[in-house]
Amino acid sequence: MAKIPATLVTTEFNVYKMPQYMTAKEIRQRFIDFFVKKHAHAEIKSASLIPENDPTVLFTTAGMHPLVPFLMGEEHPAGKRLVDYQKCLRTDDIDEVGDATHCTFFEMLGNWSLGDYFKEGAIKMSYEFLTSPVEDGGLGLDPDKLIVTCFAGDDDAPRDDDAAAVWESLGFTRAENAKPGDKRLIFFYGKEENWWGPAGMTGPCGPDTEMFYALEGAEFGPDIDPANNDNFVEIWNDVFMQYFKKEDGSFEPLKMQNVDTGMGLERVTAIMQGVDSFFETELYTTLRDKVNELSTAEKQGDSEELLKSERIVADHMRAAVFILGDPWGVSPSNTDQGYILRRLIRRAIRHGKKLGVVGDFTDILGQVVIDMYKDVYPELEGHQERIIDALKMEEAQFQKTIEKGLREMNKIWRDDNEEAKATPVVAGDKAFYVYETYGFPLEMIEEELEKNGYKIETEKFRKSFEEAKIAHQAKSRAGAEQKFAGGLADHGEEAKKLHTATHLLHQALKDVLGIDVNQKGSNITHERLRFDFSYGQKMTPEQKEEVEKIVNEQIKRELPVTFEMMTVDEAKKVGAIGLFESKYGDQVKVYSMGDYSKEICGGPHVSNTSELKGFKIKKEEASSAGVRRIKAVIGDSALAQK
Numbered sequence: 001m002a003k004i005p006a007t008l009v010t011t012e013f014n015v016y017k018m019p020q021y022m023t024a025k026e027i028r029q030r031f032i033d034f035f036v037k038k039h040a041h042a043e044i045k046s047a048s049l050i051p052e053n054d055p056t057v058l059f060t061t062a063g064m065h066p067l068v069p070f071l072m073g074e075e076h077p078a079g080k081r082l083v084d085y086q087k088c089l090r091t092d093d094i095d096e097v098g099d100a101t102h103c104t105f106f107e108m109l110g111n112w113s114l115g116d117y118f119k120e121g122a123i124k125m126s127y128e129f130l131t132s133p134v135e136d137g138g139l140g141l142d143p144d145k146l147i148v149t150c151f152a153g154d155d156d157a158p159r160d161d162d163a164a165a166v167w168e169s170l171g172f173t174r175a176e177n178a179k180p181g182d183k184r185l186i187f188f189y190g191k192e193e194n195w196w197g198p199a200g201m202t203g204p205c206g207p208d209t210e211m212f213y214a215l216e217g218a219e220f221g222p223d224i225d226p227a228n229n230d231n232f233v234e235i236w237n238d239v240f241m242q243y244f245k246k247e248d249g250s251f252e253p254l255k256m257q258n259v260d261t262g263m264g265l266e267r268v269t270a271i272m273q274g275v276d277s278f279f280e281t282e283l284y285t286t287l288r289d290k291v292n293e294l295s296t297a298e299k300q301g302d303s304e305e306l307l308k309s310e311r312i313v314a315d316h317m318r319a320a321v322f323i324l325g326d327p328w329g330v331s332p333s334n335t336d337q338g339y340i341l342r343r344l345i346r347r348a349i350r351h352g353k354k355l356g357v358v359g360d361f362t363d364i365l366g367q368v369v370i371d372m373y374k375d376v377y378p379e380l381e382g383h384q385e386r387i388i389d390a391l392k393m394e395e396a397q398f399q400k401t402i403e404k405g406l407r408e409m410n411k412i413w414r415d416d417n418e419e420a421k422a423t424p425v426v427a428g429d430k431a432f433y434v435y436e437t438y439g440f441p442l443e444m445i446e447e448e449l450e451k452n453g454y455k456i457e458t459e460k461f462r463k464s465f466e467e468a469k470i471a472h473q474a475k476s477r478a479g480a481e482q483k484f485a486g487g488l489a490d491h492g493e494e495a496k497k498l499h500t501a502t503h504l505l506h507q508a509l510k511d512v513l514g515i516d517v518n519q520k521g522s523n524i525t526h527e528r529l530r531f532d533f534s535y536g537q538k539m540t541p542e543q544k545e546e547v548e549k550i551v552n553e554q555i556k557r558e559l560p561v562t563f564e565m566m567t568v569d570e571a572k573k574v575g576a577i578g579l580f581e582s583k584y585g586d587q588v589k590v591y592s593m594g595d596y597s598k599e600i601c602g603g604p605h606v607s608n609t610s611e612l613k614g615f616k617i618k619k620e621e622a623s624s625a626g627v628r629r630i631k632a633v634i635g636d637s638a639l640a641q642k
Contacts, residue, residue, distance in 0.1 A: 019139065019140065019141060019271060019272045019273075019274065020134050020139075020140055020272070021272060021273055021274070022139075022269070022272040022273070023269070023282060024265055024266075024269040024281060024282065024283050025376070027109075027139075027265065027268055027269055027272060028085055028107070028109065028265060028376070030137065030139070031083070031085070031109045031129070031263070032083055032084075032085070033137065034129050034137050034138070035081075035083035035111045035125070036083060037137075038137060039081070039111075039125055040081055041081040041082055041083040041111055041112075042078035042079050042081060042082055042083070043082075043083050043084065044078055044082050044083070044084045045084070046084060046085060046086045046087045046377070047060060047065075047066030047086065047087075048060065048066075048087075048326050048327050048328055049087050049088075049089055049322060049323060049326045049328075050326055050328040050330060050337060050521055051065050051066070058091070058336055058337050058340060059088075059089040059090070059091065059323075059337065059340075060086065060087065060088055060089065061088055061089065061090050062086075062088060062108065062262065063084065063086040063088070063108045063110040063260065063262050064196075064197065064204075064239070064241075064260045064262075066086070066602075067082075067112065067260070068203060068204065069602045069604055070114055070602070071114070071204040071241050071258050071260070072203075072204060072604070073255060073256055074602065074604070076114055077565055077587030077588060077589060078587060079114075080113065080114045080115055080116040081111075081112070081113060081114075081116055081117075082111070082112040082114070083110070083111045083112070084109075084110055084112075085107050085108065085109050085110075085265065085376075086107065086108045086110060087105070087107060087322055087377070088105070088106050088107065088108050089104055089105050089106075089319060089322070089323070090104060090106075091104060091340050094340075094343065094344070094347070097311065097312055097315050097316070098308035098309070098311050098312045099308070099311075100276065100277035100279065101277070103266065103278070103315050104315055104316065104318075104319040104344065105315070105318045105319035105322050106264055106265065106266050107264070107265040107266070108262045108263070108264060108265070109262070109263040109264075109265055109268075110260065110261050110262050110263070111125065111259070111261050112258070112259060112260055112261070113258055113259035114256070114258050115256040115257065115258060117259065118240065118257050118259060119162050119163050119166055119209075119238075119240055119259075120166050121259075122238045122240070122259040122261060123163065123166040123167060123170070123209060123238060124166065124170070126211065126236055126238055126261065127143075127170050130143075130146065130211065130235070130236065131143045131146075139268070139272065141213065141271075143171070143184060144183045144184060145183075145213055145214040145218075146184060146211055146212065146213060146214070147183075147184075147185055147187070147211075147212040147214065147220075147224075147226045147232055148167050148172060148185075148186050148187070148209055148210065148211050148212070149186070149187045149188065149189050149193060149194055149209065149210045149212070149226065149227060150163045150164045150167070150186060150187075150188055150189075150194060150207070150209050151163070151188070151189070151190075151191075151194040151195060151207030151208065151209075152188035152189055152190050152194070153188075154190060154191065156191075156243075156250075156251045157195075157206075157207060157243060157251060159188065160188075160194075160207045160209070160240075163207070163209045163238075163240070164186050164188075167186050167209070168186070171184055172184045172185065172186050173185055173186065174186045175187050175188075175222040176222065178221070178222040179221075179222070180221045180222070180223075181220055181221050182220060182221060182222065183220045185220070185221075185222065185224075187225075187226060187227070189227055193210070193227045194207055194208050194209070194210065195207055195208065196208045196237070196239040196241075196260070197239070197241070197245070198244075198245050202244070202245050202246055202247050203244065203245060204241045204243070204244055204254060204258070205241065205243050205244070205245050205251070206239060206240045206241045206242045206243050206254075207239075207240055207242075208237050208238060208239040208240065209237075209238050209240075210227070210234055210236070210237045210238075211234070211235050211236040211237070211238075212226045212227075212232040212233060212234050212235065213232065213233050213235045213271055214231060214232055215230075215231050215232070215233060217231055218231035218232060219231070233267060233271065234267070235263065235264075235267060235268055235271065236261065236262070236263045237261065237262045237263075238259065238261045239259070239260040239261065239262070240257070240258075240259060241254060241257070241258040241259070241260055242254055242257045242258075265283075266278035266281070266283060269281045269283065279310075279311050279314070279315075283318075283372075284311070284314040284315070284318075285314075286368060286372060287313065287314035287317060287318070287365060287368055287369070288310045288311075288313075288314050290364070290365060290368050291310060291313050291314070291352060291355055291357060291361075291365070292310075292355070294352075294357045294361055294364065295355050295356035295357055296356060296357070296358050297356040297357070297358050298356060299354065299355055299356040300353075300354045300355075300356075301354055305354070306354070306355060308351075309351035309352075309354045309355050310351075310355065312347060312348065312351045313348045313351050313352050313355065313365070316344040316345070316347055316348035316351075317348050317362065317365045317366065317368075317369060318369055319344050320341060320344045320345050320348065320362075320366070320391070321366050321369040321370060321380065321387055322369075322373075322377075322380070323337065323340075323341045323344075324341070324366075324383070324386065324387040324390050324391070325370070325377070325379055325380040325382075325383045325384075325386075325387050326379070326383075327379060328520055328521055329383070329386065329520060329534075329627075330521075330624075331390060331624045331625050331626075331627070332345060332390065332393075332394045332397075332624075333623075333624040333625075335623075335624075337521075338624050342394065345362060345391065345394050345395070345398070346394070346398050348362065348365075349361075349362060349395060349398055350444060360392065360395050360396070361395075362391040362392070362394070362395050363388045363391045363392050363395075366387055366388055366391045367384075367388065370384055370387065405434055406448065408434060409434055409445070409448055493606075494635075495524055495604075496604045496605055496606050497606055497611055497612050497634055497635065498524045498528070498529040498634060499522075499524060499529075499604065499605060500561060500593075500605045500606050500609070500611075500612065501529055501551070501612055501615060501632070501634050502519075502522050502524075502529055502531055503591065503593055503597050503599050503601070503605075504550075504551045504554050504555070504593060504596070504597060504609065504612075504615070505529075505531055505547070505551055505615075505630065505632065506519050506531070506533070506577065506597070506599065507577070507593075507596060507597040507599075508547045508550040508551050508554075509533055509535075509547060510577070511547075511550060512543050512546050512547050512550070513535055513539070513543065516534070517533050517534055517535055518533065518534045518577075519531065519532070519533055519578075520532040520533055520534055520623070520627050527633065527637070528618065528631055528632060528633045529631070529632050529633075529634070530629060530630070530631050531629070531630045531631075531632070532623045532627050532628070532629050533627070533628055533629075533630070534626060534627055534628075535626070535627070535628045536626050538620070538622070538628070539620050539628065544617050544620055547617065548615060548616065548617055551615040552614060552615050554593060554594070554596050554597075554609055555609045555610060555612045555613065555614065555615060556610075557594065557596075557609065558608055558609060558610040559593045559594030559595075559596060559608065559609040559610075560594060560607065560608055561591065561592070561593055561605050561606060561607055561608060561609065562591070562592050563589050563590060563591045563592070563605075564589075564590050564592070565587050565588070565589060565590075566587065566588055566590050567587060567588070568588055571588050571590050571598075571600055574590065574598055575598055576588075576590045576598040576599055576600050577597075577598065577599050577600070578599050578600030578601060588600050589601060589602060591605055593609055594609070612634045612635065613634065613635045613636065613638065613639060614634060614635065614636075614638035614639040615632060615633075615634050615638050616632060616633050616634075616637070616638035617630055617631070617632045618631045618632055618633060619631040
């Protein structure tokens, strides 16, 4: 699509010819206002990018993750109708970023029904927001450019004729009943396309209905395949959480039917601005322009390569700033979220150099991101010093790493290396070792080989590299599946016990190490809990023993576990611990373990500390700079090790 001429952006705009130009900020606020003012939803704040109660993922990848306890029946402090914009990060496709469609950090606009309206209400509200005139609070999109999909049904759940019937009432036709050239069609797909969740091995899930917007040149009719057609862009997804996936893989109906919707802000902004990609919106062009302003050296690559590098720098810097600015305070490291953060920053640095940027620059771009978003996400400005300092430190560290990596690479192809002399191509596993250990991008490895006089057989080199990389990813996935399996996403009894134990551990650490100790993340499997906390030095054996003793004392006291709804100010006054940059809004849940612990949390928990039986610290170690990690067990395992 071509850029919309400014002369066409008027109050008399014909909404059914092309969208009215809107900024991302306008769309974000319009969405919130529509649901708050027209449909009595309560606005809730974006949750952390680091999942609070879901160890199955490193980052919040969808709007539903922070709200899983409430989808399971917990009462939300803000009520049954909610609306938000949620920070999200997906890292599966980092290597694909640079094309027109892939990104890591994004914002998800969503409205929620917790046991209130269901399919009819959700679909009609979505359609109203998409197609009602701009002056009435909608986006003013042409309904003739919308195509929708519904769940086709399988052995687990029936065909979603209920959702399709709602669309039919709005003027849509099932594709099987349509004629060539017909618009406003309904298509049916299986689980791969029209089913959502659960976030982990078990949990809430259900069929969804997806809305696609036709781009210029799209053809209509019953034979098209909108879910796999580049001329149709998915713009919104309404998920109907009506099932629970059990540990044996079977599905059972949820007691409470919920709605979870998601509209990607980046995508809808591109549509409303009439551009080919969200990389052409102000969400990215502001950063791209700054990079070009900083470019003082010759750029490396053709125009397509340079465009890709611009997109990578803009995307990765946005993501890095939001990770660093998160309330949990993740820092670059070689594990978990910190590893992803380090990889994003270093990849951005590399592509900045390809664009001709000389000297350090990530802190400059970091400030641009903070300034872009500080009105919407004030935590970025609040953590500005931490963000900028971390970027400067990582950029300096990367330069040292490059020097070490170059020395290692020279060992592979130096003149007296007989193995290197025998072939013009460095083995993929050796190249991957440099990539993995020193953070060298593949392009950098190739360039260094060329500098040393090697004729690179690109296809063979890349094939070897990809084979090594695939093998590594398979190994990593296996480890991750073991590491992140189970946990609170399944809401099993063992997970509840372990999560309850983190409350006692948190308070015990404050009692022993000082009140400045704060939780920095947690991870729970079926066997143990892992708890990260702020502390600058290794715990002594005596300190660990004292923490264990305190936790076990509270278990023996058989303390009741209860909660109260409070305002944030009330929670602070009663001494509750936890993140006050809360996603719950004005009201929060404060869980008490008798008279010992008070903590803001969304659940789930057991009803009495005696259910934990016992507590034992298995290991205490460093997690990242200024952050320690405890691994512990409870129950019979803890009792057996005393």
